[in-house]
Amino acid sequence: MPVSRGRKPKKNKTTKRTEKPQVVEPAALPDWMPEAIENVLSEAGGLLKAQNPRDLEEMTASLLGAELHRALQGDNDGLDFDLFFEAVVLAAANAEPRQELWLLLQGMSAIAPPGFESFVRASVSRLRKALRPEVLPEWPRLAAKIKATGDVWELQDVYGTRLGVLATFSYPGDAATTVYVFEVDISWIPRLVGGGVYDSLDQAAEAWRNHFGGTAAPEPVTDPDRLEGLVSRSLDILGDESRVILDNWYRAERRYLALDTALKNRGLRLPPGSSYYTGIDPTVMTVPFKAWHLETFGNEPDDLVVEELAAEWMEGIVPATWFAVSPDRLGHIRALIGDWSDDPVRPAAQALLPTWARWLGERAGLPSTLVEAMVAGATK
Template structure:
């Protein structure tokens, strides 16, 4: 097999967050954090409107997400969102005791990142004691006890590169369940692209279809291996995250962990975390492409060009989606190929890309209008 050339080496992504133990000592904070912490504490009064665990969960996630989004838009350095979470907890615990700050800590306990749960609960307990003259409701403490039932479904967009995972959750003593929707973009490195809580499966599915189109109904998942993209989503901050993604930055991770536990209780195990940048065999795609090219055009393209194109296409993406093509995936791949060294491989790969896209579109059974649109776009 020819040795691939022209592609730039890529660093190995680490999909799993490493839990860290919070520290109580004062920490030097990036410039953006003090103002954001003050904003959260000042706006915490909005939590007084919550009347149920789900409402508190949602309001807290939105309160923190607004500041994460503000920091991202402001070209700030030190975008350590775990540190920000820790600093907000410390600030709320050490501020003048107020009911809304206790509610804030209860809400943060419900969405705490791995390794922070005990820290937040301890801080909330300290604040509760400081508010001993107040009559505090019991229901806010249920927010942190949300559990997945183990019932889970999936949806895909028409291109097959966006995954919707719909999982049922409930609170202690509540016979009704809610649906949490994980939106995962697998166009390239899988990443969270959104999320939200809904009253029913139908409501969650309707929200998905409103965003991504289609008429498909959610399919129950009995094989956890289908959730590979959710398991291995990147936790890196890329800088273009939407507000809805940042509203769910902490909550999605917490909901994922409870889903993992629920599936294990049913004897089901999610696939292990791993890198999509190793053990790539381009022949998985080059052989069927060459066979199609020979049948359609009567010849086979240059082996080296096809191999490099296939390897670039496959690296970093969920293997189950290798043969999917979408506008977002094309944007990623075109950008990567554009960075190849200026030799004979790069222009040849760029010239071959429209044919590659047509093959994938036809192979996936996409409507002809979508295939032609993709081919036309990539040929520009």
């Protein structure tokens, strides 16, 4: 099997995920955090406008997401977002007691990363005791009790490299459900690219189609293996995360875990995460490609070039989508091949890529206009 010449995933700037909250010393915080923490606490007054658990969760996620996005836009080190979450909780719990800080902690309890839930709940309890409990509303306590129903649907874009997972959630005592959408890019290493809460399945599906195109209707998921590539969120910060991703940085993982629990209760399991960098057999793609090439052009391409192109193409992506082709996926592979510095195979692989794109596009039954556009893009 050929040795891949490819580039591995870009390393992040974060530290290893904290298994549980640690004692945070202010002097040990990265330079960007104190101001970001102060921003969250000073703007928490906006949470007083929340009317229900959904409002509170949405506002809290946005409040934190704004500071994550601001930190990412600057030239900052120490982008440890779990540490930031912990530091905000401690700051809110230790500040002068105010109702908006209690609401902030209630909202954070609804989106707390794994291992942080009891830590946030304890801070909520301490702050509640310091306030006048009899004047505090009861509904914010429901925010952290949201659960997935176990009903889930999927959508894919026309190329098959964008995945929409639509799952229903509900609060205790509320007959109404909402739909959370996980927007996942599986054109290369699976990444969360968006998320959001909607009133209904139709509304959620329409929003997804407006973003990614197509007219497909959501398909109920009865086999969780269909959702391979679904990720709660990437723990790697690549530096190009949008505001939408960062607004969902904590919440998506919490919703993912709730969905996993609901499916387990039905005797089902979400596919485990995988690096997709081991056990790759390029012949899975090289054999049918060479057969198509022989039938189409009357000759077979160079074995080494095809093997190297196939190995690079298959590395890091969900195996079920190996035969999917899209402009984004082609963009990734072009960049990867471009990293084959001083490699004699590189020019031949670059020259073969448009033919590879045509084969995959035709094999997938994509409209000819999309196929020709991808071929043209791969030729550049």
